[in-house]
Amino acid sequence: MAEHTIQFDLTPERKLKPKSEELGFGKVFTDHMFVMDYTEGQGWHNPRITPYQPLTLDPSSMVFHYGQSVFEGLKAYMTEDNRILLFRPERNFQRLNRSNERLCIPELDEELALEALKQLILTEKEWIPNAEGTSLYIRPFIISTEPFLGVAPSSQYKFIIILSPVGSYYKEGIHPVKILVESEFVRAVAGGTGEAKTAGNYASSLKAQEVASRKEYSQVLWLDGLEKKYIEEVGSMNVFFKINGEIITPALNGSILEGITRNSVIELLKHWGMPVAERRISMEEIREAYKSGQLEEAFGTGTAAVISPIGEFFWNGEKMTVNQGATGPTAKKLYDTITSIQNGKEPDPFNWVVEVDQYITAK
């Protein structure tokens, strides 16, 4: 265990913290970060909390060329009574290891990673904003660092956690977005990396997003890569539909990312006794539900926005409005409940939240 004891190298220099109202997303980082190295033969070693600082990498470092890179995204919340809560963080490290497996990156010790995250958050607790809707965004990631130009798994890696205080996603209240159904570009296909949270998936999604933005759509709805018929995800969120009282989300099929918000939504709906199905769903089925007046709601789910209601789809030259472009009752109820569990305002019947100081074992 000795070499797994987290070392602390703290800086007395503290950056100026942005005001709650001025918080954006992903541009401001805290004073420290967590770093751990991997070297073949030696395994993961030297876990440490250091001042937030640039990485110094050889230009031949494999991540720049061959893209072995996986990441996670989650948030820490400050409650009104000053407790620090994480939302199902163990799931993020489990998923990180599933991504590692796909990308031939060595497995992480999930407990050590969670412990490291907690220590880092405690070190940076002054950075957790507490205004309504704000949080501390957490970005764990792994990159390949061996200086070698050859297509092969790297023999060296870095696991890093950085933190960024973020503002409310819905500054003017939760509001529905317009979605372009993408029929040319493909996000992922079975046998590819769609299930993994790896850099290349996001790089390949930019082009479709750019086209959608030019047409004034805020996100893209991805169809399956084989037949371009079945619905997969929306932007970088999972997607749900309410059709004639039933809530439906695409089943996990190997090309869809298994969202933690997605899972929480399914659990909550079941808990409420609402009918929910995970199955294949085609765009044609959505169109028919729309035509017959049974398409009641649609929304995306993900860590950043939690719930993102969809007010309009554009597909094959046809515009389909959902719930008159307004946020539906299911989306609203899910948003309110999940965010209230996350920030400790509502009881947590599922044991989803993890309080940070409770579990601290070592220093």
Add this chain to the structure above:
Amino acid sequence: MAEHTIQFDLTPERKLKPKSEELGFGKVFTDHMFVMDYTEGQGWHNPRITPYQPLTLDPSSMVFHYGQSVFEGLKAYMTEDNRILLFRPERNFQRLNRSNERLCIPELDEELALEALKQLILTEKEWIPNAEGTSLYIRPFIISTEPFLGVAPSSQYKFIIILSPVGSYYKEGIHPVKILVESEFVRAVAGGTGEAKTAGNYASSLKAQEVASRKEYSQVLWLDGLEKKYIEEVGSMNVFFKINGEIITPALNGSILEGITRNSVIELLKHWGMPVAERRISMEEIREAYKSGQLEEAFGTGTAAVISPIGEFFWNGEKMTVNQGATGPTAKKLYDTITSIQNGKEPDPFNWVVEVDQYITAK
């Protein structure tokens, strides 16, 4: 033009150069590198040749998280009469720009890039090995560097060229490899990024390669992502078959990288009056040709190995030997001709080679 004048910051410190016989691939780099920056609003600027040195990047630099990264690979050769030759380098920068387009990376000035490459090579000419089969491997690449956690095109990039002296690919003479036909994992699909030379494609290929290596196959043959029937590429090379006297290679279909060696092979075969077809070709067709004794040759093509003969395929539990596991005459003739054009030993009827000092315009 002023801001496009290449600045020189040279180091008097010279690293020890490896001996020709000891040269490997992609581990040793020269004393200098070329760097140019991009900033939104300002465009590409500050082209410079600097000492080879680590990159200093914020941990939130987008390349680590969202994988906007494209690259190229080509070689410089030292002729017996001490001329420095490049092989169709303009095609690499054209392809780099096509990759840029797909990855939402700003276009490069191809002439400036080629000029930069020539200046860098002249600076490092002592590093070009001249033993049989050796060369100076050239790696131009672009990475996104904006410090921002958000899925969007970066507003900042670096274009870098590094150089690595490399040994002969075939130290013990050209020899055929054994290939596993991959039926589970997918390299690329139409609408994805298969046509682009981007990091994520290589990251996603590692898993299949790992499985193949464990079974003692040296490379994977990729099938199309839709039906897993049609042949796409082999490892990170294009692939050719000779069936009953005709040479066939998969047609460019949006998911195959357009190899420069592939194109040169096609041109050469036509020049020799040999029948060559670019068309869709299924694994079943290869199997039938094998069964009927008409599968005469198979080989991969790419910058690293030039021509890589294939001695065996393994598909669906069946082993198929090609040309009794020996290098075929077409593969051999193509290898000899292309390498001789590249190193200036044979005339170049196609104007493929570009001599480096000839074109130097400014210093």
